[in-house]
Amino acid sequence: MSYAHLNAYSRLLRGAHEAAGTGRALPELPRRLITASWERSLQAGIDPESTSAPLVYDRPRIKDARQAHPLRPLLPMIAETLTGLADEVLIVTDGDGRVLWRDGSHSIMSRADRIGLADGHQWTEDSVGTNGIGTALAAGRPVHVYSEEHIMRVLHIWSCSAAPITDPDSGMVIGCVDVSGTARSLHPATVALVAATAKLAETQLALRMHERDERLRRRYESLRGRPGVLLSSTGRVLLGDPAGDLGERLRLTGRQVMFGDGSVGLLEPFSEGYLLRPAPSDTPPALALTFLGERPPSATFGELDRPLSLRHAEILALLALHPHGLTAEQLSFHLYGDDGNPVTIRAEIHRLRTQLGEAIAAKPYRLTCPLEADFLEVRRHLSVNDTRALACTYTGPLLLRSESPEIRRERDELEAQVRACLLRHGSPDELWAYAQTSNGHDDYEVLERLASLPHTDPRSAAARSRLCV
Incomplete structure (x- = not known):
């Protein structure tokens, strides 16, 4: 997008902000993604005059959260993929938009500190309104949020590109990778690079999942007698159900699983997963x-x-x-x-x-x-x-x-x-x-x-x- 187009779009957004602040109908709408995000943000009661994202993790809690997070081993790969973005800050969050890691030059991180774009702060839409991280998590896809597209005015000098990361094991969104910088320095094409990085992370997670599955299968096959159905720790059916009656995944909500015919199975911890066995009469x-x-x-x-x-x-x-x-x-x-x-x-x-x-x-x-x-x-x-x-x-x-x-x-x-x-x-x-x-x-x-x-x-x-x- 040329500077002339950016300036015209900025004027449109400023008019839309003024209309939204007074409750008037928007004279001309931003793009659909941003309009939907603004509606969610305003319904959540976001104050456009807020100055920072909320801090939700203190130092001990963020240390524990980092240690347990499945993206921790992939940080070097993520950082290497996004090297060369010297004037931007790289952010990796958990699935709830809480910043777990960040990297960048001293000057850009100093500016990021002022708005809470820092470790332990939360960037969901219901915390700070429209932004790359929160909107990517809400929309479930990569997004680029430019300058005045943010609800909070303090963010109007920033632009950001972000993409959610889905864990193939659990099927849940477990994080978001984001690159943020000043409005004129961050090119909208950055979103393609960020999306590719998120996909690469998902590929690595899938490889690690398959390695765990293979270890489980080998241990399962060494059992004697009737071993039952082998499940991953997230309930994916790995072995023991040749007819596919159980489907690809079971929801694990306790130690008991109810089958379609009314019979009951019991979960037994096994290595990194579970064995599902028929419940004995003396359960x-x-x-x-x-x-x-x-x-x-x-x-x-x-x-x-x-x-x-x-x-x-x-x-x-x-x-x-x-x-x-x-x-x-x-x-x-x-x-x-x-x-x-x-x-x-x-x-x-x-x-x-x-x-x-x-x-x-x-x-x-x-x-x-x-x-x-x-x-x-x-x-x-x-x-x-x-x-x-x-x-x-x-x-x-x-x-x-x-x-x-x-x-x-x-x-x-x-x-x-x-x-x-x-x-x-x-x-x-x-x-x-x-x-x-x-x-x-x-x-x-x-x-x-x-x-x-x-x-x-x-x-x-x-x-x-x-x-x-």
Whole structure:
């Protein structure tokens, strides 16, 4: 695009910004991608006068997030592919638009710091409005966002090209690669290079997935007897289903899988995946965990409801989050950090097994019974954006009194995802349900959305009352 065309397009965008700010009809619309993004951004309540993306990860949390992220081994390849863009900043985020890594010259990164284009800041559309990262994640494809196409005025000196990265193993978007620079220095063709980089990353992820699959298959084929159906850790069917009755992938929501004929199969951790076997007639009763909200944590095992101490609830939550099992040392670290003592954990597990019997196996410690948990159910609803079920299930933070580092991370991440999903897709009824939770009760953005309902709606009056406190 020539400078003359850029200047003309900038004038069009400035007029559109002025119209949007006063509520008038747009005299001439930007391109369709940007118009749709503006609509989402304004519905999310983005303030055009905001000056920075929000910081959502402190230093310890971003260190853990980087270490666990599947894109970490691919960073050298991504950086090498995009070398030569000396005047731009390279950004790699997770699937929720949180910046995990960045690179660039000192001068460009210093300018990026001022707008929160830095480690730990979130760049989804519902955080900062139209931008390369957030719009690529929302649209599910590579995008170039030029200068005044951003909603926030502070971003009008920036342009960015970004592309989402999908994990072929899980089928989920796990990240975004972005190149950002000043409006006149970043050519729109940069988006093609960024898209190619994202595709290259997906190819590398697929190669690594196939290597894991092959290792699993070799171990599976060494088993004797009836080994069952071999699944990847994400539920992809690898071996043992020659007729294809199970399809390509099973949704793993617990230890139990219901087949189409009504029969039940049980998942058993196996190497880096699972074995799915028919449930024996003496299958242990299901364990149901209720750990969300302000009520004391409780478990239902078989027909009996059991109140749980906070420590026992934390142990069960960690075992539910790590279906392959944890050693006493790992449990101790997740619960207490470096000050933990595995001896204490073994004693707590012994007390817990007096209540739950053989539902907890050892070496490593793991749950062996069918499992249902409210926080895992919330995860499942989030994966398909089922806001109605999400609003019914999410009654508040996970184990609110827990100080376990691992549970705190899970609690904060779950809260952030629920809030973002409901703000983006939720109806007034669903936002009102979230406003009844401990964190949602005084959430300014949620209350503002509810306050905009007709004044005859009692939820509007309640929201305005809370905003005035």
